[in-house]
Amino acid sequence: MEAIELKKILEAYDTKLDEALRLNKSPMQQLQLEKSENSTKSIQKYRIFEVVTFSLLALFLGWYIANNWEHTHLAVSGIILHFFALVALIGSIGQVVLLNQIDFSKPIVEIRKKIELVNSHGLLFVKLIFLSAPVWWSYALVGLDLFLGVDLYVHLETDFVVNYLVINSLLIIPIVWLFKKLSYNNLHITWVRKTIRVFTGAKTMKALSFLNDIEQFEN
Numbered sequence: 001m002e003a004i005e006l007k008k009i010l011e012a013y014d015t016k017l018d019e020a021l022r023l024n025k026s027p028m029q030q031l032q033l034e035k036s037e038n039s040t041k042s043i044q045k046y047r048i049f050e051v052v053t054f055s056l057l058a059l060f061l062g063w064y065i066a067n068n069w070e071h072t073h074l075a076v077s078g079i080i081l082h083f084f085a086l087v088a089l090i091g092s093i094g095q096v097v098l099l100n101q102i103d104f105s106k107p108i109v110e111i112r113k114k115i116e117l118v119n120s121h122g123l124l125f126v127k128l129i130f131l132s133a134p135v136w137w138s139y140a141l142v143g144l145d146l147f148l149g150v151d152l153y154v155h156l157e158t159d160f161v162v163n164y165l166v167i168n169s170l171l172i173i174p175i176v177w178l179f180k181k182l183s184y185n186n187l188h189i190t191w192v193r194k195t196i197r198v199f200t201g202a203k204t205m206k207a208l209s210f211l212n213d214i215e216q217f218e219n
Contacts, residue, residue, distance in 0.1 A: 054089035077138035119207035
């Protein structure tokens, strides 16, 4: 039998198996699905709150940038924070869209995969923290200006600023590399697995492990 014909037979079998699973879910599975559906609705409310929060933050930072446009260091710092706020906002919007796509009449594996994608959302914020490490000074400049009315930049020596910018610029490449490495696709790498576990927690780690297993199975 040719490989193509065998593949078609297996695909047809998988389709029938999925239909059987949908039609023959046990009462326990139905109960678990109902519990997951209720939990998903609660998570969706929280993600909508995130969208609203990050939207307001992005608008506020846009206002801050406009008001401080004549002060280059404050405007640039505001733009950097605005970028990270937009990334977080896009991530939260994506979560809301994903939650709306969950169809509890679909096969259990498909439902579980989308739920675990939602549960792994915490990894995004960890990656953003690492990514913002070379520009953490922007948080200090904007924070001190907003809450204390202090412009820290005018009190810094030029040599210190130049050296600091050079050193932090050199961190960009390894930080971007780290950003890409922190993924469920790399859980087989010990330091990646340990880093994610330390900074995210058991729930996120469990979700990432499941996604990794599913992807390996699908491949």
